[in-house]
Amino acid sequence: MSFLARRATAAAPGLARAFSASARRDIAKITLVGNLAATPEVRATSTGREVLEYAVASNTGTKDNRQTSWFRVAAFIEEGPRRDFLTSLPKGSTVYVEGEAVMNTYTDSEGKSRNALSIYQKNIEVLRKPSPTE
Secondary structure (H helix, E strand, O other): OOHHHHHHHHOOOOOOOOOOOOOOOOOOEEEEEEEEOOOOEEEEOOOOOEEEEEEEEEEEOOOOOOEEEEEEEEEOOOOOHHHHHHHOOOOOOEEEEEEEEEEEEEEOOOOOEEEEEEEEEEEEEEEEOOOOOO
């Protein structure tokens, strides 16, 4: 019997997972398809690191009952052609974004506890750019 076969049969039922050389890491992943709310912008964080920020709008429902969900996305992309390309994308571009989702809790100015979803981009693909007449 091979090493992998012995390992699989020795694992407790329900605890086995696919073989991986890396340690297990729990991550909440999210996939978005929607339109850019504005051209992505580069901002400096409080530590001086630069972050690319943008919002994606995703619509659901029929025309009469359409609802729009807004997602704020951040990406840590070094200066260069890739970042230049993303900052040149016009509002209304349809994008496919894969990222990590993190729920943050903070206290607002009125002292109330609030939650905010942070999405950190891992991959982005441009599906469509708006035509100049849009």
